[in-house]
Amino acid sequence: MSIEVRNVDKRFGDFVALDDVSVSIPTGQLTALLGPSGGGKSTLLRIIAGLENADDGTIEIEGVEATHLPPQKRNVGFVFQHYAAFKHMNVAKNVAFGLEIRKRPKADVERRVDELLRLVHLQQFAHRLPAQLSGGQRQRMALARALAVEPTVLLLDEPFGALDAKVRKELRDWLRRLHDEVHVTTVFVTHDQEEALEVADEIVVINDGRIEQVGTPDQLYDEPANDFVMSFLGDVTRLNGVMIRPHDVDVNSTPVDGAVVGTVTRLLRVGFEVRVTVTAEDGHDVAVVLSRAEARGSGLAEGATVWLTPHRGALTVDARPAAGVSA
Numbered sequence: 457m458s459i460e461v462r463n464v465d466k467r468f469g470d471f472v473a474l475d476d477v478s479v480s481i482p483t484g485q486l487t488a489l490l491g492p493s494g495g496g497k498s499t500l501l502r503i504i505a506g507l508e509n510a511d512d513g514t515i516e517i518e519g520v521e522a523t524h525l526p527p528q529k530r531n532v533g534f535v536f537q538h539y540a541a542f543k544h545m546n547v548a549k550n551v552a553f554g555l556e557i558r559k560r561p562k563a564d565v566e567r568r569v570d571e572l573l574r575l576v577h578l579q580q581f582a583h584r585l586p587a588q589l590s591g592g593q594r595q596r597m598a599l600a601r602a603l604a605v606e607p608t609v610l611l612l613d614e615p616f617g618a619l620d621a622k623v624r625k626e627l628r629d630w631l632r633r634l635h636d637e638v639h640v641t642t643v644f645v646t647h648d649q650e651e652a653l654e655v656a657d658e659i660v661v662i663n664d665g666r667i668e669q670v671g672t673p674d675q676l677y678d679e680p681a682n683d684f685v686m687s688f689l690g691d692v693t694r695l696n697g698v699m700i701r702p703h704d705v706d707v708n709s710t711p712v713d714g715a716v717v718g719t720v721t722r723l724l725r726v727g728f729e730v731r732v733t734v735t736a737e738d739g740h741d742v743a744v745v746l747s748r749a750e751a752r753g754s755g756l757a758e759g760a761t762v763w764l765t766p767h768r769g770a771l772t773v774d775a776r777p778a779a780g781v782s783a
């Protein structure tokens with residue numbers, strides 16, 4: 457294991473930001489810390505980086521006890537959402553900075569900077585100033601700079617958070633490919649479930665200062681530990697007191713034993729799918745997603761009475777009343 461977090465507590469005044477958090481982050485993988493805003497993701501990342509101290513618990517990085525080491529002795533590289541580049545230095549100089557303060561030979565620095573700029577596809581921008589780059593290019597420069605000193609661990613705090621959706625998506629694919637090339641242990645914070653599912657080898661779901669579940673994207677999606685994880689990693693609806701994915705609800709046009717009876721109150725075609733809202737007899741809405749073919753086959757129309765059942769083999773999780781998940 458590359459990073460061992462053991463029993464970490466962190467309070468800000470009376471507020472508990474992390475509550476007895478333990479997690480092992482494997483070497484060479486891309487791990488996402490995923491969760492809603494304020495859940496404690498950045499605090500955990502900053503404690504791993506040494507930018508914040510834990511009140512209790514320990515941090516080990518590549519077998520080295522790091523709990524009381526300052527950030528510069530932890531051999532970690534980090535990139536934040538708003539990256540502060542040296543404005544008066546060109547891209548190559550910014551990337552070279554960490555190597556130069558470590559007094560590496562000039563030829564080595566030049567070779568390494570060249571290599572890194574190629575890696576992040578910025579070789580043609582080596583002589584530009586940061587202000588002459590787009591937001592996405594600046595974040596790529598930040599990654600090159602963080603990688604320059606060959607950190608054992610790369611820590612990224614919402615690195616693409618400030619960019620527009622299209623650029624975010626491009627950078628996400630690019631980060632995955634970059635990681636496949638360099639294999640440095642990488643931990644990144646995101647509140648975007650799609651980003652985590654697409655990019656990460658492993659996801660740590662954090663909510664309210666606690667870890668809800670750790671697993672691969674498939675494990676979290678297919679075997680969520682609880683209703684929070686299930687609803688955070690995909691759409692859910694409530695049927696007969698359980699959480700279920702909307703595409704796992706069968707709509708029957710004739711009575712079925714044990715079914716939830718309701719009335720179709722909304723039919724919306726979106727691309728390949730048809731989103732159906734069924735208002736059950738007790739007044740709560742159930743969301744159902746059908747393919748266009750299924751919707752056509754069932755002859756559904758607004759106002760029709762239908763009988764809803766879980767699809768055979770569908771994943772269901774008991775709903776906690778306090779979970780705040782809308783039905």
Ligand SMILES: Nc1ncnc2c1ncn2[C@@H]1O[C@H](COP(=O)(O)OP(=O)(O)OP(=O)(O)O)[C@@H](O)[C@H]1O
Binds near residue numbers: 473493497
């Ligand atoms: N220096 C601080 N002083 C006081 N409270 C803080 C401090 N840093 C963080 N917090 C609080 O701790 C909680 C966790 O913050 P953190 O930044 O770790 O959450 P997050 O999961 O990264 O959320 P976001 O996605 O919004 O950044 C929040 O409620 C935040 O207000």
